[in-house]
Amino acid sequence: MTSEDSAKRTGSPRESPVVLEAAGLVKHYGGVAALRGANFQVNAGEVVALIGDNGAGKSTLVKCLSGAEQPDSGTIVLDGVPVVLNSPTTARKLGVETVYQDLAVAPDLDPAANLFLGREVLRKGLAGTLGMLDKAAMRSQAIDHFRRLGVTLQSADVPIGALSGGQRQSVAVARAVLWASKVVFLDEPTAALGVVQRERVLDVIRRVRDQGVAVVLISHNMPEVRAVADRIEVLRLGRRVARFTAADATLEDLVGAMTGALSQEDTT
Numbered sequence: 001m002t003s004e005d006s007a008k009r010t011g012s013p014r015e016s017p018v019v020l021e022a023a024g025l026v027k028h029y030g031g032v033a034a035l036r037g038a039n040f041q042v043n044a045g046e047v048v049a050l051i052g053d054n055g056a057g058k059s060t061l062v063k064c065l066s067g068a069e070q071p072d073s074g075t076i077v078l079d080g081v082p083v084v085l086n087s088p089t090t091a092r093k094l095g096v097e098t099v100y101q102d103l104a105v106a107p108d109l110d111p112a113a114n115l116f117l118g119r120e121v122l123r124k125g126l127a128g129t130l131g132m133l134d135k136a137a138m139r140s141q142a143i144d145h146f147r148r149l150g151v152t153l154q155s156a157d158v159p160i161g162a163l164s165g166g167q168r169q170s171v172a173v174a175r176a177v178l179w180a181s182k183v184v185f186l187d188e189p190t191a192a193l194g195v196v197q198r199e200r201v202l203d204v205i206r207r208v209r210d211q212g213v214a215v216v217l218i219s220h221n222m223p224e225v226r227a228v229a230d231r232i233e234v235l236r237l238g239r240r241v242a243r244f245t246a247a248d249a250t251l252e253d254l255v256g257a258m259t260g261a262l263s264q265e266d267t268t
Contacts, residue, residue: 016044018080019214020065020096020183025074027060027238034060035071036238042183047205047215049225049246052235053258058218061235062185065216066098067091078182095182099172099189107161111153112142114160115175149174149207152200166197170204183214190224202228222251234258 020042027035035057042048052058063069065076067085076083078094085091088098105114116138122128143156151170153163160168169189176184186205190198205228209215219225225232226246234242234257242257256262 016046018042019044019078021077022061022065023075023077025061025064025071025076027057027064027069027071033238035064035074037074038235038238039240040065040233042214042216044214045209045212046231047209047217047229049217049219049229049232050235051219051222051225051232051254051258055237056235056258057238058235059187060238062098062187062216062218065091065183066096066185068098092179095180096185097176097180097183098185098187099169099176100187105160105168105172105175108159110158111146111156111160111163111171112139114171115142115145115178117175119179145178146171146174148211149177149204151204164197165193166200169193169197169201173201173204173208177208177211177213180213183216184208185216185218187218188220189217190219190221198224222254225254226251236260 018041020040022038022040025035025038026033038057038061040050040061050058050061060069064071065085067088067090070086076085078096083094085094085096106117109117112135121134121138121141123132123134128134139156146153146156151167151174153167153171160171163171173184173186173189189205190201193201202224205215205217209230217225217229226249229246232244232246232249232254233240234244234254236258242262244253253262
């Protein structure tokens, strides 16, 4: 059965536009083929889970789509326009942000400073010319941004290292969303969190989706994937081998696609 044969496995086309699409991405590391013509697609206001066994090519695909690596061949299209993402800086300028599992937050800075890290707001006038930061403006904007995303912190004035794991991850996600106008990649965002903290982060992800930003979730947690994703794309041996509507996919479907037991050849 191909990916076009079953609504259960592919889902109906979404009305929202395609934001980011990859076609035929190939990436070699020496003699090892990490990507073998991989395809991928995510729409505006959609959470797409990217799953696959270790070595399937998930990390390499995300690196290519976020500018950390460049594919040997293939096409990346953003908002209908072919792009070359030759660095993470280029990707960020185009509205693509990534949150990695290790968070990459500054533990000695407060949440607002982390939110504007590398993009600090300067004071107006001569003070700004001299490089003085407008900490009040950053704090006010940060609090408003956290409120819109439903991020609750025990304090906005303590170093982020003093917050819980879930709160730190929520700040990392909120920072990416603040600057991402198109797509946010989340690499195992709840891997080190407890049940309550995990649910809080998943709620933030849903709120991000509802704001119209595309979210790509990389996770090994199948119940979590089915709970928060709209669609699921499966990689195996460097290629997309299956696509599912999350609400209709069973655990057996997902595991079968990841292991090759379920045959759903990617024809698009």
